[in-house]
Amino acid sequence: MNLKKAILFLLLAATAIGYAQKKKVAVVTFYANKVIDFTALDIGSEELIKDVLDLRENPNFNLTPLLKQFHSNFFDDYSKEFPFELLPEAKVLESEKYKNFQPKYELSNYDAKNYLVYDGYKYVYEGFNGKYNEEGLAKLFADEADGVMFVYINFGFEKGFGIGNNMTLKMKAFARMALYNKSGEKVFVINESERSKKTGVMVKGIPVLKPEKILPMCESALTELMGDLKKRIGKVTSKSEKKL
Template structure:
């Protein structure tokens, strides 16, 4: 095989790979933020857990604006890094199968408090628990996609200092998980960033009030967004081998 023929074969191969990737369609099935902040680095006492739960259910602790900002950046910029098409979200949100779907764990509300989550309007809050991934993957044909994607944010406290003295900040985590129509994991992307805003601890624990916590959550999301494109670009190079 001469050099020109080799070049032609390689070119055809690359064209087929790109075409294959572009033919793949993925639907985002959930987009939310968990308002219950992980306490493992600061205090796990029953009293503090109760305060944390109370904060997460407080209507004035509102993450709608920063979540929407992240959502808009995701669909306007981040999706361009994926080697497949992310379906227009209206095609998912207006799909009758999606609108009628109730996750198995939601059929019994004992372990699910919707007030503890902030979601983008139209999206169901779908946590990856129990048989949920298999259930959602099974809807792929009805949704007109080859894979389903879960996107969600969560937070934890980050403590600096010794004992009861020091500062705390909040870290934001984004998880972007993709499954094919059989429920097989294609990738699980995780990234975190800490808030630039900090606060003093009182008696070794953070002050649990919306006016203290919300600005730090917003700051953490801002920090998270700073290099998302670069992170996703690196991830996309690994995707074709599995999807």
């Protein structure tokens, strides 16, 4: 074997070993919160609470296309920036052990109205007091994956410009991606948010919550957020493989 062939063989062998050893992660929940957070407005009126809940149940306030777009970006684009591989969704969602897993804080019929869960996934709570779910799912997929990831998005109002009751309204989109290792220990959390370019209005200090006004603001905010995530994910996750 001449020198060139020997070098090529070693490079190919090193690549094969590196590929074989690449860590794998299972995405175990993927959803959007349909209740728009209004705490940043410093308004606690019963009228606003009712309007927000009514918007959640309005069929014209359809977040499905936005969730699908975020899902596509996540698996087709963002995943390329991870220093690990994602298990195929079918392997996760079609497994009987996932279907049979009973998460803590499982949604009641009333709570279920608050969330839009991507097809095939379960709503699984993650975060404060979420240890049971994080450790349980990590153990569930320990034979196939080195970690589990929880992904979700939500939206919140922000004050725009103006004074008193005469103010504009902005929308903010938030994304959270939390990765846990086989032991259920947190590896990283990505919390990102971006404001919409589109603006809404408030009348007498109360936001106008018509779907045709609010949905484009959500779409605008999510578009800005997805562009921001593409720039940041690689930097945030670059060293995460060592912790899996």
